Amino acid sequence: MHTVALNHLSNAERERLLMLARSRLTRQVATASSIQPADRSQPLPLSWAQQRLWFLDQLDPTAGSAYHMPLALRLSGQLDRAALQATLNRVVDRHESLRTRFVSVAGTPRQVIAPVGTEVAMREEDLSALDAAQQALVVAERSASEAGDRFDLSTGPLIRGRLLRLAEDEHVLMVTQHHIVSDGWSIGVMVKEFAALYAAFAQGQPDPLPALTIQYPDYAAWQRQWLQGEVRQAQLDYWRHTLSGAPTLLDMPTDRPRPAVQRYTGDVVERRLALPLVEGIRALSSRHGTTLFMTALATWAAVLSRLSGQKDLVVGSPVANRQRTEVEPLVGFFVNTLALRVRMEDDPDVATLLARVKATTLAAYAHQDLPFEQVVEVLQPERSLAHSPVFQVMLSMNNTPGGGPMRLPGLALSNVETGTPAAKFDLALSLSESPDSLVASLVYATDLFDRPTIERMLDGWEMLVAGMVADDTQRVSRVPLLSPLARKRVLGFSAPVASALPVDLVHAGFEAQAAQRPHAIAVSFEDQQLS
Structure with missing residues (x-):
């Protein structure tokens, strides 16, 4: 009876049922298998995500340096230097990932964890004798140096600090980590713990934070055991089917030819969207049952398609990959990258594209456990040092928990720019949402693009977003990328000649x-x- 019913389904309906069954199998296995402390007397394996970055660092040290995570804070007020050092030390004591280095044993990388009580090295420099202009130059130089100085994964430590004294009541704190031991979610965890610990230590109180039940190496060992057999095969089958035949290179019009070896040098252009347009995007998303990310992906893919001339493309997107509650309070490298394929060969209208992107995104989320490197292995694309495999363009939403504003005794904190970002991809668009704004930041490879080109690209994206918001029944190919004034300027005339x-x-x-x-x-x- 079930066989007869399935035979009457279309291929698309059958595939949706299979996908649903696979995702349920994945969730059932994940729920049944709890994370237990790993045997510390045995070699500790790397997680799949860590192994990817370790191999990348071995292959190309320049690429490894592109995965640094710098953070700089201006501390205004009376700084308790002893409480600051004690706070940093305690955060590192709490999280084994921050005390981890990576050594090769018979060609296989392993985690080696330093004992509790390892003090965080804090380089200090007094700039109070310099004037404001000189201080700004030195802060910028030190920020660039901290962000770029290479970590040695085999010796560690993979977190370092620097404290610049500008005045009696003014300091800049810089903390840099390697991505192999941390991620964006982890920054939020550390900020929250830093605030709680500093407040306690500055007032002579004990550590107020609850003990952690597991550590990142426990998760890494569990992941190796769980992600195999039927669970792994179901995810492999999904990605193999979804990305079969997809183009491996998005051929965008660039200002210069692509170098033979990717250098990761980048810059960023920011754009704040006007509130009426932001409200229009939210209304469009509400009408079609999409999240802000899904709508953004549809618009971003549409612009990339129009500029490249490709109707089938793949956009990468990071996911926190913390689907289990016990890993939420941990510092570590959990984030995974999804390859989201968007097809527009049939010249869909806006509503159809949004529905298509929604289905693609939900299916990818249901299969997000498979590490991206294993997706690459199953696809076997032609490897190149000139660009990343599978996709060269990213989209992300900056919505990881930040722990709220830090309120420290006697101190006011503000962010300090950490210099030019590394460009791991040709283009990486990130969106930051607040109740009254949406800020788009587009990081680009300076080897390929000039800043005016990127500014025009953001102009086109903003114009297309406005067009889709205004009319979701029109064909995506007909949504304008240029304002009337820009169109006249491009065409080079204002009246017939x-x-x-x-x-x-x-x-x-x-x-x-x-x-x-x-x-x-x-x-x-x-x-x-x-x-």
């Missing part, structure tokens, strides 16, 4: 010019010229 030649076709115009000036230079390249 009489042609200098009485011809209508390009080749005919070329022939007419050649007949009039046969000896004029037509083409030049380096030291060669053709008439």
